[in-house]
Amino acid sequence: MxxxxxxxxxxxxxxxxxxxxxLGSAGVQLAAAxxxxxxxxxxxxxxxxxxxxxxxxxxxxxxxxxxxxxxxxxxxxxxxxxxxxxxxxxxxxxxxxxxxxxxxxxxxxxxxxxxxxxxxxxxxxxxxxxxxxxxxxxxxxxxxxxxxxxxxxxxxxxxxxxxxxxxxxxxxxxxxxxxxxxxxxxxxxxxxxxxxxxxxxxxxxxxxxxxxxxxxxxxxxxxxxxxxxxxxxxxxxxxxxxxxxxxxxxxxxxxxxxxxxxxxxxxxxxxxxxxxxxxxxxxxxxxxxxxxxxxxxxxxxxxxxxxxxxxxxxxxxxxxxxxxxxxxxxxxxxxxxxxxxxxxxxxxWGLNDNPGGGSGGSGGVLRGAGSNRCLDVPGVSQADGTRLQIWDCNGGTNQQWAALSNGALQVYGSKCLDVPGHATASGTRVQIYTCNGGANQQWRLGSDGTVIGVESGLCLDVTGAATANATPVAIATCNGGTNQKWTRQ
Structure with missing residues (x-):
């Protein structure tokens, strides 16, 4: 069917x-004003x-x-x-x-x-x-x-x-x-x-x-x-x-x-x-x-x-x-x-101000629903293996995440949100690492605000549902909590 x-x-x-x-070839006027x-x-x-x-x-x-x-x-x-x-x-x-x-x-x-x-x-x-x-x-x-x-x-x-x-x-x-x-x-x-x-x-x-x-x-x-x-x-x-x-x-x-x-x-x-x-x-x-x-x-x-x-x-x-x-x-x-x-x-729809036209995905912050703080690379570090945290949203380049068409979330134009060693255990801290297309760098953005690891099936999680600056971010079993909900802005 x-x-x-x-x-x-x-x-x-x-x-x-x-x-x-x-109509166009016949000279019919399609636009009156x-x-x-x-x-x-x-x-x-x-x-x-x-x-x-x-x-x-x-x-x-x-x-x-x-x-x-x-x-x-x-x-x-x-x-x-x-x-x-x-x-x-x-x-x-x-x-x-x-x-x-x-x-x-x-x-x-x-x-x-x-x-x-x-x-x-x-x-x-x-x-x-x-x-x-x-x-x-x-x-x-x-x-x-x-x-x-x-x-x-x-x-x-x-x-x-x-x-x-x-x-x-x-x-x-x-x-x-x-x-x-x-x-x-x-x-x-x-x-x-x-x-x-x-x-x-x-x-x-x-x-x-x-x-x-x-x-x-x-x-x-x-x-x-x-x-x-x-x-x-x-x-x-x-x-x-x-x-x-x-x-x-x-x-x-x-x-x-x-x-x-x-x-x-x-x-x-x-x-x-x-x-x-x-x-x-x-x-x-x-x-x-x-x-x-x-x-x-x-x-x-x-x-x-x-x-x-x-x-x-x-x-x-x-x-x-x-x-x-x-x-x-x-x-x-x-x-x-x-x-x-x-x-x-x-x-x-007028819901973002990204005019596009570049070679990558659009950038924006990932704001935690429970903490009202942003996914952050500490100290604006670009070193592979830098572990992530939440921090007051400040518009810095270390908080700008571009969603790429291959499922990656990219920061600085070259580093990706990464689960070290392809781990699938709940509680594993996430990091940045040079983008390589691996399954441990691919994420699904759920319509409910979850960010789910393709390889692990686990959710991006603010540990302990804490709200303080510098709280670590990890992957954890999805549970519907606000510490696993993120808004792209």
């Missing part, structure tokens, strides 16, 4: 890219998708959930995943549905995920996907389409943190058909504020010029998507930014980049040089633009199953997921798949 869904997304991207190319500054920056988040992608004939089941689960179990599982998303810096989650979802018994359990997000203070965006018949239309499903939306609006229309995205990537509609459908949809739900209704762009959400210009749709939010998977290539970040702005047509003040992404499973450094590699240039161009315009953005996609593997090609669920699901049952957590990619997303 994954192969079929991948083909669906590849087809729509190629069709959309071809249409846009034809410079992009205005947005008022949508309240959205920084992820899409939480079905493992098969969201083009489905049956119910949509977000990764990590199961149709066999009741409301309470779904709520517990969803809360764990959503807290993992929040650990990335997100405040918004976008869900896919279809008429089969809301007409099924699963709907009663799935709403627990929406309710859990709401309880955590997150924005929730709900978007139906077209059926996987290659049409990009709701076709003869108009009655079912409105029954679905009646169900959703009846339950969540009164909640101010819920947003309703009319239909995802309706690439089978021409401009007149799409705007007429949008006007009709709005007329069905006049009680919902326009600022919570999201209208898709033309040609698979890739161009908001037409919907932005239609006065019948005034006051709504506008959804735009942009990918490299259709084969679009630009050699520089500046050219990607210009392409993106041209499809906003001056309506950035209402626009949300509700899907974008590039592969996170190739080990590429997205904080490296911004020009010369298409995916890297793309990610710089888009994150720079949403930050400069104050636009909201939701990456595709938030999480993949730990055993879900695909090739590093076009952006499907597994390849582009920023986290991987760990655990079983209701004991779930997320691990970051590419820290440099997350750095770029966070830059776009």
């Amino acid at each position: 994954e192969k079929n869904m991948s083909g669906q997304r590849r087809l729509l991207a190629l069709v959309a890219g071809l249409v846009l190319a034809l 410079p992009a205005a500054r947005a008022s949508t920056g309240q959205f920084h988040g992820v899409n939480w998708a079905d493992q098969r992608d969201n083009f489905l004939w049956d119910e949509n089941v977000p990764i990590g959930l199961s149709k066999s689960d009741n409301y309470a179990t779904t709520y517990t599982k969803a809360t764990a995943v959503l807290k993992g998303f929040q650990g990335l810096g997100t405040n918004t989650v976008r869900f896919g549905i279809n008429p089969q979802t809301t007409a099924s018994s699963w709907w009663g359990s799935l709403t627990a995920a929406y309710d859990a997000a709401s309880a955590l203070g997150m924005n929730v965006m709900i978007a139906p996907w077209t059926p996987p018949d290659g049409s990009g239309r709701i076709n003869g499903e108009s009655a079912a389409f409105y029954r679905m939306w009646d169900t959703v609006i009846a339950k969540y229309g009164g909640k101010s943190n819920f947003y309703f995205d009319m239909i995802n990537e309706p690439w089978g509609y021409g401009a007149t058909e799409l705007t007429n459908l949008a006007a009709d949809w709005l007329a069905h739900y006049p009680a919902i504020p326009r600022g919570r209704m999201v209208i898709p762009g033309l040609w698979a959400d890739q161009d908001i010029c037409t919907v932005g210009a239609d006065s019948r749709l005034n006051g709504t939010l506008l959804s735009i998507h942009l990918y490299t998977l259709g084969g679009e290539t630009h050699p520089t970040a500046a050219e990607w930014a210009a392409t993106f702005r041209s499809r906003l047509c001056g309506y950035a003040d209402r626009a949300v980049l509700s899907e974008f992404g590039v592969p996170m499973n190739t080990g590429i450094n997205y904080n490296g040089p911004r020009d010369g590699t298409n995916n890297v240039s793309y990610l710089y161009g888009l994150t720079d633009t949403v930050r400069s315009l104050g636009m909201g953005s939701l990456l595709w996609t938030g999480v993949k199953q730990a055993d879900q593997t695909v090739g590093p090609g076009p952006c499907f669920n597994a390849s582009c997921a920023i986290t991987s699901l760990a655990g079983s049952g209701t004991n779930l957590s997320l691990t970051v798949t590419n820290q440099s990619g997350l750095d770029r997303f966070r830059y776009g």
Whole structure:
């Protein structure tokens, strides 16, 4: 099924890219005005998708959930995943549905995920996907389409943190058909504020010029998507930014980049040089633009199953997921798949000030949650074997740790956080050592704030849960304590 869904997304991207190319070659004006500054920056988040992608004939089941689960179990599982998303810096989650979802018994359990997000203070965006018949239309499903939306609006229309995205990537509609459908949809739900209704762009959400210009749709939010998977290539970040702005047509003040992404499973450094590699240039161009315009953005996609593997090609669920699901049952957590990619997303959301463009990962302090002090190399020493401690955060180079794409945490540009002698015993003091790519220098940054040694499986730990300056730092059995929680800043 994954192969079929991948083909669906590849087809729509190629069709959309071809249409846009034809429009450009025909001299059609794609950009009516410079992009205005947005008022949508309240959205920084992820899409939480079905493992098969969201083009489905049956119910949509977000990764990590199961149709066999009741409301309470779904709520517990969803809360764990959503807290993992929040650990990335997100405040918004976008869900896919279809008429089969809301007409099924699963709907009663799935709403627990929406309710859990709401309880955590997150924005929730709900978007139906077209059926996987290659049409990009709701076709003869108009009655079912409105029954679905009646169900959703009846339950969540009164909640101010819920947003309703009319239909995802309706690439089978021409401009007149799409705007007429949008006007009709709005007329069905006049009680919902326009600022919570999201209208898709033309040609698979890739161009908001037409919907932005239609006065019948005034006051709504506008959804735009942009990918490299259709084969679009630009050699520089500046050219990607210009392409993106041209499809906003001056309506950035209402626009949300509700899907974008590039592969996170190739080990590429997205904080490296911004020009010369298409995916890297793309990610710089888009994150720079949403930050400069104050636009909201939701990456595709938030999480993949730990055993879900695909090739590093076009952006499907597994390849582009920023986290991987760990655990079983209701004991779930997320691990970051590419820290440099997350750095770029966070830059776009305005959550860090790392402009990137270097050859290494982004630097920042690792602040202990329990001590409020930073992981520190004593005396600014650069000698191999120097053992680490916590100390008052002071912004020194001996407290600046760069997360590299190979899993290393690097200081001074050449020394790595290291477990001496490949030890795996709890209580082993950590040190700095010349970076060598060894498994004892590789770390997983957990969404719960833990820093876990790949080789040992143990957590970076402030010994004795002490909070005083010069307290040693070691690896220890993970226990959930605040002395094992760290914040990258």
